[in-house]
Amino acid sequence: MSAAVETVDLGRNFGPRAALSGLSLSIRAGEMFALLGPNGSGKTTLFRILSTLLAPGAGTARVGGCDVVGEAMAVRHQIGVVFQSPALDPQLTVEENLRWAGNLYGLRGGDLAVRARAAAEALGVYDRWSDRVQSLSGGLRRRVEIAKCLLPRPRVLLLDEPSTGLDPAARAGLRATLERVRRDAGVTVVMTTHLLEEAERCDRVAILHRGRLVACETPAELCGRSGTDLAVVSGPETEVLAARVREIFGWPLLVRGERLRVEVPAGGEAAGRLVSALGAAADSVTVGRPTLEDVFLDLTGEPLCGEEER
Template identity: 50%
Template sequence: MIQVQNLTHRYGDRVALSNVSFGVKKGEIFGLLGPNGGGKSTLFRILSTMMVPTEGQALIAGFDVERKPAEVRRHVGVVFQSQSLDKALTVEENLRAQGHLHGLSGAILRDRMDRAMERLGLSDRRKDLVETLSGGLRRRVEIAKALLHRPQVLLMDEASTGLDPAARRDLARHVESLREGEGVTILLTTHILEEADKCDRLVLLHQGKIVAQGSPGELRRSIGGDVVVLETGDTKSLAQRIEERFSVEPTVMDGQVRVEIPNGHRFIAEVMEAFPGTIESVSLHKPTLEDVFVRETGASIE
């Protein structure tokens, strides 16, 4: 449904995207995970036909985003990070105005508005002014707007930013229902690990490059063991001593030494015995997407 091939974009001398390639299957929820400035927004703008790439090609529903932007827009609904609702209007008034932009009217528009509001749990809010709605409900109205022309693909840019955890989970449930009930293919950008974990597949972006891609489970399993985090007064010295003693490659970040290793509980006992009085605190956890990102980049997503 989406094919991105060798996509590169430059702002003057700065490379925002470098040779990015991936594919999204019909009906998938696909994520672009990375920190701010990693290239997600540039890629999103290209896919939503707001920007032309410097090099490479992107196809949505078989149409080239550069050569056939009007055809792409017919098949794509877009939810931008910045809200586009008129707060002085009701939910249904916002939807009606958006429908008119797509040339919809009469019974067809009323039916599509009803269906979108029902799918997103907004039927009982149709007469409410947008200014009275919570952030989570406003996001759902934005999605309803994007669905009125019945797109095959929904692009969502940092849609859960600013929402509390409960509202994020609620939004994720409604997004999943769109995939299951409408067969919509969804591509979303995020820097939130919880949101990325709910995707079928994702790519990790850093400084405009893909550093890893796969399902969340595949990416976590690529760590191949546990993650041990050590705190000490001299992280560089401890990391070097651990590397020499245990033949592993620790990562030093944010005043901590991180070690990926099988049987982490055994390693903790061994490292505490090897360097008594050196380690101030220690923790162990199963791999997360953050750990994958740290391993590939030496930096944090946050």
């Protein structure tokens, strides 16, 4: 079974800046895969290379076994691409947009009509069939866009930040749609995201940082890789707390604002030991499995997103 997407030593510069360098990864057919990273991590560059819009500067990328440069048309026959801003014509109706897109993929006549209607129904936009796209909300547009991309029955669906601009209900709906598409049609789903809750639900997550791949594993593996739990201690004087934890336990820790993040041995006894050691100096102590965000911070030394995005 060949990989749905495979890159070897992929690189791309913009002027003197390396947007992507030495990136090798392999995405299996039928996988739901997330490219996780903050803005500027290179995930959008990778997305554009995989969707044949941008040529790699170094290395190779293959989608469905075909090279994105030498066999670009063969790649285009196999991919459906959902952009951040929907590639729909706002002046045309939902029906016209779907038919039009079908034509670009060589679909026509009765077959196209049946497929367009089925896709619109599957994505719950059939009741807006005759409305111009400019009258639809962002969430509905995204659904029309996905319906459009599924018409030609792609083997690989590429999505760029699919949750951007969607409210929580629309996000949940999108998630369910992607799950169904993958289950029913065996489509490989590859999405870029800077949202942890989106990445956590994928089969595997590639973490990108400054154009490099820093990890590529399942969310569970990523979170459990250190074999430790994570304690978050908050208190008025974090420096004092940090000094005491170092002195008593010697556990690795990180001071983040009002909070102390301590890597503690897994097993559940750490909470009690911390509470008794710190006493009244700590306002609260919570111990849990590390989240993807913790892992991201560990791997890159930087938070995934700015405060305003959380």
